Amino acid sequence: MPARHDQTLRAILGPTNTGKTHLAIERMCAHSSGVIGFPLRLLAREVYDRVVAIKGEKQVALVTGEERIVPPQARYVLCTAESMPIPDAEAGPGDPGDLPRDFAFAAIDEAQLGTDRERGHVFTDRMLRARGREETLILGSDTLRPIVEHLLPDAEIIGRPRFSTLRYAGQSKLSRLPPRSAIVAFSAEQVYALAEMLRRFKGGAAVVMGALSPSTRNAQVEMFQRGEVDYLVATDAIGMGLNMDVRHVAFADLYKFDGVRERRLTIPEMAQIAGRAGRHQTDGTFGTLALAGDDNPHFTDEEIERIEEHRFQWLDHLHWRNAELDFTDVNALIASLEVKSGDRLLRAAPTAIDLAVLKTLAEDPSIASTGGKKARTLWATCGLPDFRKVGANHHARLVRRVYGYIAEGGHVSQDWFASEVTRLDQVMGDIETLADRLAGIRTWAYIAQRKDWLKEPRRWQQRTREVEARLSDALHAALTQRFVDRRTAMLVKDIGAHGADALPVTVAEDGEVMVGPEPIGHLTGFTFKVDPTARHADKRLLLAAAERRLGEELSRRAKSLIDAPDTAFQLIEDPQLGLGVGWEGHLLAKLAPGRSLTEPALRTTRSLDRLSVPLRSALRTRLEGWLERQIDRHLGGLKDLAEAAADPQQPANVRALAAMLADAGGVLPRKKLAEPISHLDKEARSRLHRLRVRLGALDVFIATMLKPAAQHWRGVLQAVRDERSLPNLPAPGASMLEGSIDVEGARLAYRRLGQQWLRIDLADRIATTAHQSKDRSDAPPLDTTFATSLGLGEDATRRLMAEIGFVPDGDGWRWRGRRVHQPKQRRRKPRPQNAFAEALGALQPQKKAPEPRKKKRRRKRGGKSS
Structure with missing residues (x-):
């Protein structure tokens, strides 16, 4: 094969992280002009940004299939291998042919990719023909050494050792991966699944795939580099020189589909990917990922040893395709593309997508007879990459249409081009939809870069860049939203x-x-x-x-509450926990049944368990003190009654009545206490009066229990004791209740009269007036004006007067008397007949029953008695 040796030609060979690409950048910048061909558009973009920082935007060009930034005075070109201009050669399918072909410096990166089934012939061609006037570098793996020695005998081979150590770290679970790890998978589905799991375990991961646009990929990598996420999930694209701060590489699989079959990675491929771990002087590790199931990837001992020591089998061939083409007609073109090299190390390249498309189109006789300039145009359109990965047959339809427009009218139809771009200009959809649209817009961006294919190439280049940028941003946002929880x-x-x-x-x-x-x-x-x-x-x-x-904040709040005034607390009812003491509407302690109605238990909620034991105890004491003061303030009369019931200095009948009344909450109908009241003497009545007990005609009650606050607290404590929800209490100060209401709430201080409820002190006032009228003929039993002012209806009035002891008599009322139930007295074994007697009996000492007297037996005297 032809090879020029009249200039400096060097092969820089070695494993990953040896600084080969960095050396090429330095050498290019030292020359007046230069070009470097890269395996990936992403890598070309990365190096372009680095060279721009050194030389400035006006002197640096970026040329890929879908993106061209070519300033008029550009002297340094960073490009993909397919777009790399070759001295003294015609433009190939991926080269528009509008770039200078004479550079002082030239380099081809990752030259060992000459073994790739799809693109290998491109890298082989660039290694053999891309030359700089003053210096040429071939960068690649050390496995390329015998190939270089054979094909380029005059090349100086320079080996470079790895800057850092690479060690095997074994198998790791996803949840145990160390920070700054990259997980490598070989399908988009597996990449997405792993990223989703990392989001759950670790908060998220960046995603890098070759199909991403440069801006999407850069945004994802930048997120990883800034430390927003500590994990990266990628395809084997990261093995092609992308420089990132990765310290560990985990293989999710060791098999990949190479376009023909599912096969195990070769050891050099494993090393190329694993070598992304550790940059410069930082050591790195590699291993496998343990996933659910038994089919987890495992390295063999030989593979581990050879990867760590960078010992790989020499390459024994490269893929090659003839570059001297015959454009007489399509069949002659196909034949020239399939010419054998004649060199044992240069094997015929497998049929790539461009040749497969050409063969498909050649089945049409009208195309097969095409020759000359049209054949060149046809071959150039066959170079349109299959970004969508739809296969040769389907992709050939698009190529045929593009070629038809160019061959017939000279340019692609702008209406068709515009409609296809507009169809893809939508940023709504899931990740898969956006990725598919992004692949589609890359096709039209590639077409727009060919100045001879469109009437207004600059306009459409700008348009496709804008659409790609929007789709890239949307895809980055979708990836971040789905796979990253910041x-x-x-x-x-x-x-x-x-x-x-x-x-x-x-x-x-x-x-x-x-x-x-x-x-x-x-x-x-x-x-x-x-x-x-x-x-x-x-x-x-x-x-x-x-x-x-939150421990410090909770402690601060607890200390603040301990020192807070009583107004900071209030009674609240929680739907789940029930009644209790709250603060700012939040329940702190629940009320539970205690020793008596006025002594409920206080149980702190689980929300206080986060406090230290001393703080929790102090806050509990504070809440108990507040509760006790509230009961003393609003139910003081009830507490006094309870104390009297337990006071041995009080007469037994007073203690018994006080105990019954205190247990009922300070209000009882008089008929339930008729028996004990009948046994009260003057002194006992005086003691009850001092306890604020009113012995009303209808009800016995403590007058202070009728205050709104007292009613509320009485209802709360009774609900706690009975373990039920708080009833709907009447409005404060209401004298009359109407209609269907909460019976429990009304019973606190109201007497039911049919469909109306009258407050017991007002009912007692009417009853007192009625009883006083019995001894006065000039006084009516009922003050009609007062009853009307209360709102008593006719039915309620009749019921109330009947309970007092009066029946209607014409337009007035007549006393009918009341029968007082007198319990029957039994001669033997007297038993208490009511609660009062039970309470009274419990308070009095029990007398021991006298032993029965023995009867004396009379002795019979002499025979029968008379």
């Missing part, structure tokens, strides 16, 4: 932080809790609730963060 990623890092490295915690006025810049939930009282927008799988992590970081 909050979880931040918290995962924060778990291992201590002291000054820990992120600050802030609690806003509305209770929102922020750890660093990310919200994790709301603190209501002493209860932390996870942000409702968080995914279910992330809630445990957020709760752990709250447990770890």
Whole structure:
């Protein structure tokens, strides 16, 4: 094969992380002009940005199939291997032919890719024919050495050792992967699945695939480089020289589909990918990923040893395709493309997509007879990459249409071109949809780069760049939204932080809790609730963060409450926990049945369990003190009654009546106490009066129990004792209740009269007036004006007067008397007939029953008695 040796030609060979690409950049910048061909558009873009930083935008060009940035005075060109201009050669399918072909410096990167089935012939051709006037570098793996020695005998071969050590780290579970790890998979489905799992375990991962646009890929990598995520999931595209701060590479699989079959990776391929771990002087590790199931990837001992020691089998061939083409007609073109090299190390390249498309089109006789300039145009259109990966037959239809427009009218139809670009200009959809549209727009961007294919190439280049940028941004946003939870990623890092490295915690006025810049939930009282927008799988992590970081804030709140005035607390009813003592609407302690009605138990809620034991105890004491003061203030009369019932200095009948009344909450119908009241003497009545007990005609009650606050607290304590919800209490000060109401609430201080309820003190006032009228003929039993002012209806009035002891008599009322139930007295074994007697009997000492007297037996005297 022809090879020029009249200039400096060097082959820089070695494993990954040996600085080969960095050396090529330095050497190119030292010359007046230069060109470097790369295996990936992404890598070309990365190096372009580096050279622009050195030489400036006006002197640097970027040329790929879909993107061209070519300033008029550009002297340095960074391009893909297919777009690389070759001195003294015609433009190939991927080369528009509008670039200078004479450079002082030339380099081809990753030359060992000459073994690739699809693109290998391109790298072989560039290695043999791409030359600089002053210097040429061939960069690649050390496995390329015998090939270089055979094909380029005059080349100086320079080996470069790896800067850092690469070691095998074994198999790791996804949840145990160290930070700054890259996981390598070989299908988009597996990449997405792994990224989704990493989002749950580690807060997310960046995603890098060859199909991504440069801007999407750069945005994802930048997210990884900035440390927003500590994990990267990628295809084997990262093995092609992409420089990232990766310290560990985990293989999710060791098999890949190479376009023909599913096969195990070769050891050089494994080493190329594993070598991404460790950059410059930082050592790296590689291993495999343990996933669910038994079919997990495993390296053999030989593979591990050879990867660590960078010992690989020499390459024994490269793929080659003839570059001297015959354009007499399509069949002659195909024949020239399939010419054998005649060299044992240069094997005929497998049929690539461009040749497969050409053969498909050649089945049409009208195309097969094409020759000359049209044949060149046809071959150039066959070079349109199959970005959508639809296969030769389907892709040939698109190529045929593009060629038809160019061959007939000279340019692609702008209406068709515009409609296809507009169809793809949509940023709505899932990741797969956006990725498919991005692949589609890359096709039209490639067409737009051919100045001879469109009437207004600059306009359409700008248009396709804009659409690709929008789709790239949308895809980046979709990838980030689906596979990255910044909050979880931040918290995962924060778990291992201590002291000054820990992120600050802030609690806003509305209770929102922020750890660093990310919200994790709301603190209501002493209860932390996870942000409702968080995914279910992330809630445990957020709760752990709250447990770890909110202790100081909870302690501050507890100390503030211990010193707070009584007005800071209130009674509240929680739908789940029930009645209790609250603060700012948040339940702190639940009320439970205690020793008596006025001595309920207080049980702190679980929200206070996060406090230290001394703080929790002090806060409990504070709440108990508040509750006791409230009961003393509003139910003091009831407490006095309970104390009297337990006071041995009180007469037994007073103690018994006080015990019954205190247990009932200070209000009882008089008919239930008729028996004990009948046994009260003057002194006992005086003692009850001092206890504020009113012996009304209809009800016995403590007058202070009728105050609104007392009614409320009495209802609360009775609900707690009976373990039921708080009844709907009447409005404060209401004298009359109407209609269908809560019976339990009305019973607190109201007497039922049909469909109306009258407050017991007002009913007692009417009853007192009626009884006083019995001894006065000039006084009516009922003050009609007063009853009307209360709102008593006719039915309620009749019921009330009947309970008092009066019946209607014409337009007035007549006393009918009342029968007082007298219990029957039994001669033997007297038993208490009511609660009063039971209580009274319990208070009196029990007398021992006298022993029965023995009867004396008379002795019979002499025979029968008379």
